[in-house]
Amino acid sequence: MKKIALITGATSGIGQACARRFATGGYDLIITGRNREKLEALQQELRTAGADVCLLCFDVRDREASRAAVASLGGKWCQVDVLINNAGLARGLEPEYEGNFTDWDEMIDTNVKGLLTMTRLIVPGMVQRNRGHVINIGSVAGDAAYAGGNVYCATKAAVKAITDGLRIDLVNTRVRVTNLKPGLVETNFSNVRFHGDNDRAAGVYDGIRPLTGDDIADVAFYAAAAPEHVQIAEVLVLATHQASGTVISRDASRTESLT
DSSP: OOOEEEESSTTSHHHHHHHHHHHHTTOEEEEEESOHHHHHHHHHHHHHTTOOEEEEEOOTTOHHHHHHHHHTOOGGGGOOSEEEEOOOOOOOOOOGGGOOHHHHHHHIIIIIIIHHHHHHHHHHHHHHHTOEEEEEEOOGGGTSOOTTOHHHHHHHHHHHHHHHHHHHHTTTSSEEEEEEEEOSBOSSHHHHHTTTOHHHHHHTTTTSOOBOHHHHHHHHHHHHHSOTTOOOOEEEEOOTTBOSSSOBOOOTTOOOOOO
16 A cells, blocks of 8 residues: 655645655655645646545644544545645744734744644554654754744744654654755745745845755655665755855856746
8 A cells, every 4th residue: 555645735835846756756645735726736736647635625723623634534544654744934034023923923823833733633643553754844944043034943943842852752663753954945935924025035046046845855755765764863955055044155147946
């Protein structure tokens, strides 16, 4: 029987790329997100590629909706082999003392509490079966704060601590835990951060060839495909001209992009 991967936030960016990569890698998929129309389009695409796909439309910030969605799974879909906690976002780039309360709540509720909810709902089954893999999509932003990134950086630092804690809690099982930390990835991330200001979002990638969602999906699949005795605990993935969250070499001649 084919393995099953559950991917949150699968309708765009890294989540969508992971869905495609795991489908081509022989997995059946449970894809989740808030936009049913996008989920259905992705479901059809992946089915055409040969994967069996179940979709769950809900917001990970809504704990009861998350619980109901997972409870609705039956048959083989109950046996999730890989959980990719990808749903997450950044909002705003203001100094902390000028921050937007609504933006803060959205980041904390999605990036931290949503990840915890899905982990709590899925991992007990992995422990019972004594197999599985949790891949949390963290960020280089979790390693050190940067100007204006205050709360977003805090949420990704929390992802690191939560991931490390889960790995410790599962050390006597065969369940593996990975923290995958991307740097600059050209998706709709910056459009969301800047509330749809496309020009400002595009400026984030000026003068550097950023990573793509496909690049991160390849790393996630590599971690999942490692031999059973190998646990890829943490991976930091940066663009070639990015050395850390804040050290970036920009050159106007670097206009290449895969998106």
